[in-house]
Amino acid sequence: xxxxxxxxxxxxxxxxxxxxxxxxxxxxxxxxxxxxxxxxxxxxxxxxxxxxxxxxxxxxxxxxxxxxxxxxxxx
Amino acid sequence: xxxxxxxxxxxxxxxxxxxxxxxxxxxxxxxxxxxxxxxxxxxxxxxxxxxxxxxxxxxxxxxxxxxxxxxxxxxxxxxxxxxxxxxxxxxxxxxxxxxxxxxxxxxxxxxxxxxxxxxxxxxxxxxxxxxxxxxxxxxxxxxxxxxxxxxxxxxxxxxxxxxxxxxxxxxxxxxxxxxxxxxxxxxxxxxxxxxxxxxxxxxxxxxxxxxxxxxxxxxxxxxxxxxxxxxxxxxxxxxxxxxxxxxxxxxxxxxxxxxxxxxxxxxxxxxxxxxxxxxxxxxxxxxxxxxxxxxxxxxxxxxxxxxxxxxxxxxxxxxxxxxxxxxxxxxxxxxxxxxxxxxxxxxxxxxxxxxxxxxxxxxxxxxxxxxxxxxxxxxxxxx
Numbered sequence: 001x002x003x004x005x006x007x008x009x010x011x012x013x014x015x016x017x018x019x020x021x022x023x024x025x026x027x028x029x030x031x032x033x034x035x036x037x038x039x040x041x042x043x044x045x046x047x048x049x050x051x052x053x054x055x056x057x058x059x060x061x062x063x064x065x066x067x068x069x070x071x072x073x074x075x
Numbered sequence: 076x077x078x079x080x081x082x083x084x085x086x087x088x089x090x091x092x093x094x095x096x097x098x099x100x101x102x103x104x105x106x107x108x109x110x111x112x113x114x115x116x117x118x119x120x121x122x123x124x125x126x127x128x129x130x131x132x133x134x135x136x137x138x139x140x141x142x143x144x145x146x147x148x149x150x151x152x153x154x155x156x157x158x159x160x161x162x163x164x165x166x167x168x169x170x171x172x173x174x175x176x177x178x179x180x181x182x183x184x185x186x187x188x189x190x191x192x193x194x195x196x197x198x199x200x201x202x203x204x205x206x207x208x209x210x211x212x213x214x215x216x217x218x219x220x221x222x223x224x225x226x227x228x229x230x231x232x233x234x235x236x237x238x239x240x241x242x243x244x245x246x247x248x249x250x251x252x253x254x255x256x257x258x259x260x261x262x263x264x265x266x267x268x269x270x271x272x273x274x275x276x277x278x279x280x281x282x283x284x285x286x287x288x289x290x291x292x293x294x295x296x297x298x299x300x301x302x303x304x305x306x307x308x309x310x311x312x313x314x315x316x317x318x319x320x321x322x323x324x325x326x327x328x329x330x331x332x333x334x335x336x337x338x339x340x341x342x343x344x345x346x347x348x349x350x351x352x353x354x355x356x357x358x359x360x361x362x363x364x365x366x367x368x369x370x371x372x373x374x375x376x377x378x379x380x381x382x383x384x385x386x387x388x389x390x391x392x393x394x395x396x397x398x399x400x401x402x403x404x405x406x407x408x409x410x411x412x413x414x415x416x417x418x419x420x421x422x423x424x425x426x427x428x429x430x431x432x433x434x435x436x437x438x439x440x441x442x443x444x445x446x447x448x449x450x451x452x453x454x455x456x457x458x
Contacts (some may be wrong), residue, residue, distance in 0.1 A: 013317070042304050
């Protein structure tokens with residue numbers, strides 16, 4: 001099992017905004033459909049390595065990005 | 076063809092706009108903001124990037140406050156019907172386009188709003204002292220035409236916004252004619268609402284437009300429906316941009332608009348405006364010397380948009396415009412330009428004027444050819 005984190009959002013706008021900001025900071029991410037085991041308001045989410053969890057969380061907060069959840073996810 | 080109807084819609088568009096629209100329709104199908112497969116995500120990303128580009132053009136800090144609409148008209152209607160309630164006072168000017176006047180008249184008759192129209196000079200200028208005075212009457216919303224589509228007058232937004240803020244009113248700016256052509260900084264002048272077209276100065280396809288709504292301002296949406304978000308709920312979301320973007324977006328159009336805005340950002344607003352000034356000056360120098368031609372508006376090339384309205388003594392405007400089109404393939408617009416109030420202000424109601432509106436693609440050669448064509452028409456027998 002690979003340990004990842006995913007961020008789910010209310011709006012697709014916030015997905016792409018977050019994608020842009022995280023890519024600018026060289027964090028390895030993937031934009032993927034929300035796994036069926038997790039429900040979310042918006043159908044796509046951002047997946048990244050769990051080792052970056054705290055850093056990503058800080059970036060989201062400092063950029064005032066609205067997100068639904070940031071949670072670990074086992075692939 | 077010499078196309079000088081850019082106030083109606085810009086033509087031609089930059090090649091990148093065509094290529095982007097064709098690429099999206101041919102190669103990137105799907106529904107942006109709705110689905111999770113590769114092309115839908117790609118399209119969603121393109122829509123987002125266009126939002127960011129327009130936000131940077133107008134100095135909008137948070138691009139989620141920039142809503143896509145079908146054009147300035149929808150943007151204006153969204154604000155008027157979304158903000159105003161019975162008893163609210165609206166202050167506007169006698170230069171407004173029907174996209175402002177018609178909904179306001181309807182709301183005056185049917186929704187209990189009170190409308191106050193400040194008369195402008197025949198050059199389209201607002202008496203700022205009179206305007207300030209009227210703001211003392213507890214005005215909910217000011218609606219201002221930033222640039223006249225009939226005579227090119229540019230409203231002094233800096234001063235107007237200062238007065239509006241002093242009296243705690245809100246301001247909606249109709250930037251249909253100025254977006255992409257004249258600088259607009261929503262932060263600097265503290266605009267509350269900005270409405271504009273995507274298909275004029277921003278060089279995008281028809282069917283696109285924008286509405287900016289300042290942070291912390293909440294209005295009712297004009298349309299309710301599916302937004303691809305919060306889908307378990309049957310209530311419209313509160314968050315932007317989704318709240319105001321029900322239904323499928325015009326993604327190919329918005330992608331094309333993104334390419335148009337990139338072009339504007341690359342060229343720079345100053346360079347675009349200076350080009351317009353050059354053409355207007357050359358045209359005015361040519362027609363002002365002809366005593367039969369009456370030119371309306373400010374006649375100050377560096378302080379106006381590249382839009383000239385004129386009439387010709389003893390000639391029917393429609394017939395002249397028809398000859399310009401038929402014999403010389405010059406595309407002008409004749410009539411009231413959907414602005415009966417502006418024509419009443421400048422004294423050309425109800426017959427209207429011939430309007431020449433230059434775009435970034437027009438050249439000094441175009442100006443000279445229009446002047447030559449007018450000379451030919453005027454030297455023959457009157458129609």
